[in-house]
Amino acid sequence: MTGHFIPEDLPHHIQHYIDGRHVDSAGGETFDVLDPVSNGNYATAAAGQKADIDLAVAAATRAFKDGLWPHLKARGRARILNKIADAIETRETKLAELETFDTGLPITQARGQAQRAAENFRFFADLVVAQVDDAMKVPGAQLNYVNRKPVGVAGLITPWNTPFMLESWKLAPALASGCTVVLKPAEFTPLSASLWAGIFEEADLPQGVFNLVNGLGDDAGDALVKHPGVPLISFTGETTTGQTIFRNAADSLKGLSMELGGKSPCVIFADADLDAAIDSALFGVFSLNGERCTAGSRILVERSIYDEFCEKYAARAKNIVVGDPHDPATEVGALVHPEHYAKVMSYVELGKSEGRLLAGGGRPAGLDTGNYVAPTVFADVRPDARIFQEEIFGPVVAIAPFADDGEALALANGVKYGLAAYVWTNDLARAHTFAQNLEAGMVWLNSHNVRDLRTPFGGVKASGLGHEGGYRSIDFYTDQQAVHITLGTVHTPRFGAS
Numbered sequence: 001m002t003g004h005f006i007p008e009d010l011p012h013h014i015q016h017y018i019d020g021r022h023v024d025s026a027g028g029e030t031f032d033v034l035d036p037v038s039n040g041n042y043a044t045a046a047a048g049q050k051a052d053i054d055l056a057v058a059a060a061t062r063a064f065k066d067g068l069w070p071h072l073k074a075r076g077r078a079r080i081l082n083k084i085a086d087a088i089e090t091r092e093t094k095l096a097e098l099e100t101f102d103t104g105l106p107i108t109q110a111r112g113q114a115q116r117a118a119e120n121f122r123f124f125a126d127l128v129v130a131q132v133d134d135a136m137k138v139p140g141a142q143l144n145y146v147n148r149k150p151v152g153v154a155g156l157i158t159p160w161n162t163p164f165m166l167e168s169w170k171l172a173p174a175l176a177s178g179c180t181v182v183l184k185p186a187e188f189t190p191l192s193a194s195l196w197a198g199i200f201e202e203a204d205l206p207q208g209v210f211n212l213v214n215g216l217g218d219d220a221g222d223a224l225v226k227h228p229g230v231p232l233i234s235f236t237g238e239t240t241t242g243q244t245i246f247r248n249a250a251d252s253l254k255g256l257s258m259e260l261g262g263k264s265p266c267v268i269f270a271d272a273d274l275d276a277a278i279d280s281a282l283f284g285v286f287s288l289n290g291e292r293c294t295a296g297s298r299i300l301v302e303r304s305i306y307d308e309f310c311e312k313y314a315a316r317a318k319n320i321v322v323g324d325p326h327d328p329a330t331e332v333g334a335l336v337h338p339e340h341y342a343k344v345m346s347y348v349e350l351g352k353s354e355g356r357l358l359a360g361g362g363r364p365a366g367l368d369t370g371n372y373v374a375p376t377v378f379a380d381v382r383p384d385a386r387i388f389q390e391e392i393f394g395p396v397v398a399i400a401p402f403a404d405d406g407e408a409l410a411l412a413n414g415v416k417y418g419l420a421a422y423v424w425t426n427d428l429a430r431a432h433t434f435a436q437n438l439e440a441g442m443v444w445l446n447s448h449n450v451r452d453l454r455t456p457f458g459g460v461k462a463s464g465l466g467h468e469g470g471y472r473s474i475d476f477y478t479d480q481q482a483v484h485i486t487l488g489t490v491h492t493p494r495f496g497a498s
């Protein structure tokens with residue numbers, strides 16, 4: 001390992017941000033935050049409890065009921081959203097350094113996150129300004145139209161992979177819609193979220209519209225989910241956590257948006273451009289350290305090219321540069337936390353009995369400390385193997401052969417998840433037919449993971465419920481009130497008239 005990069009002005013204590021003020025937990029609780037290269041505690045963070053969530057929801061409720069934000073014209077909100085995007089961009093370098101330090105993501109991949117986060121705000125600014133709502137006319141008889149209204153206080157609960165970008169993905173549409181928010185970031189990675197308060201202040205977002213409570217899922221997250229004053233929860237995280245949140249949100253009947261786990265297939269037919277498919281299948285599972293919800297973590301390859309594919313793929317995987325996340329040459333950095341590292345390593349060990357190890361298989365040589373895993377490739381993995389079925393969320397991939405389209409489809413769909421899928425073939429009809437039959441919320445044909453912000457984002461089966469993206473996000477954060485008026489004379493059955 002080279003010298004450990006420590007960002008300038010690294011905070012040693014991270015607070016909540018409630019009603020425009022940086023505060024500690026009412027009861028003074030804290031938790032330790034580690035960096036994934038040294039695994040040392042670099043900071044403490046305020047550990048939010050129910051009392052802190054109550055304060056944050058009270059502030060967000062005041063800002064919603066008594067404040068200007070929900071009543072601003074779309075153009076007024078859009079102006080502030082664009083200023084938020086500008087403020088994010090001016091922090092691009094800082095943000096990338098903090099994100100890399102806290103998450104272990106390679107710096108070159110962290111850099112793109114600020115741009116994407118800013119783009120989220122600009123996109124939703126444009127969308128609300130251009131938005132039209134339905135009017136349904138029955139000429140001479142009735143006029144019906146939709147009034148769109150922000151729902152209220154939105155609870156936003158986010159995971160630790162690409163934390164800032166995923167927070168922006170919820171904050172931008174929630175704010176664009178006129179909601180006020182309480183954000184509960186992931187406890188492994190609270191650092192980059194501490195930039196939001198300064199960004200929103202610089203953009204003149206009114207006080208109390210944005211509130212942030214750090215803390216553990218079982219305390220702060222749980223209190224937010226159960227709070228009767230929070231009608232919406234937008235959650236991204238593990239499927240099992242999503243299930244718990246569903247149960248806990250039942251009593252107060254909340255609106256839920258669930259972006260959950262994945263075990264996405266990358267299906268490569270013999271007629272595909274093999275070099276392009278290999279580039280994509282490598283990037284698809286080893287970028288972002290494999291800690292990517294849409295990772296193509298199962299590669300299914302047509303039998304006639306299987307051996308050639310495995311050989312070429314493994315040679316490239318062995319060549320991937322693993323190392324200090326701050327080094328621009330690094331392609332795979334350090335996994336986020338020792339607990340997650342132990343989980344991924346347990347799958348690496350399990351894989352040795354479930355598949356044929358072609359690359360990796362443990363800690364890379366020369367990296368004796370930090371949460372490093374060598375990009376690991378298992379071939380000949382059977383569909384009932386745990387490494388084929390379960391989300392590992394690290395740089396580990398399972399490869400299996402298939403004989404024909406039918407078997408490829410059965411393998412692709414034969415898991416509980418249904419987030420993304422990638423298909424490589426030069427046969428146009430096969431590509432579209434196969435895509436239609438895939439049980440996946442998103443399919444990329446001869447491409448990977450580049451997404452237009454207008455398109456629906458979300459999974460089926462255990463990968464989620466509801467779709468975000470474009471108007472679908474606005475639909476989640478707004479109520480659509482239908483207003484009806486009769487034109488001309490009203491004809492009403494005259495009860496009690498005779």
Ligand code: NAD
Pocket residue numbers: 157158159160161166184185186187215216217218220221222225236237238239241242244245258259260261262292293294391393419459463464
């Ligand atoms: P996680 O479920 O452990 O935690 C996510 C968030 O939920 C954290 O903020 C956590 O504190 C909170 N939480 C935990 N228990 C809670 C509870 N009982 N009530 C309320 N909140 C609670 O997930 P993670 O390990 O941070 O993230 C990795 C997972 O996220 C993977 O499964 C990955 O696939 C998924 N993910 C999905 C998408 C998507 O868009 N589908 C995107 C990114 C990540």
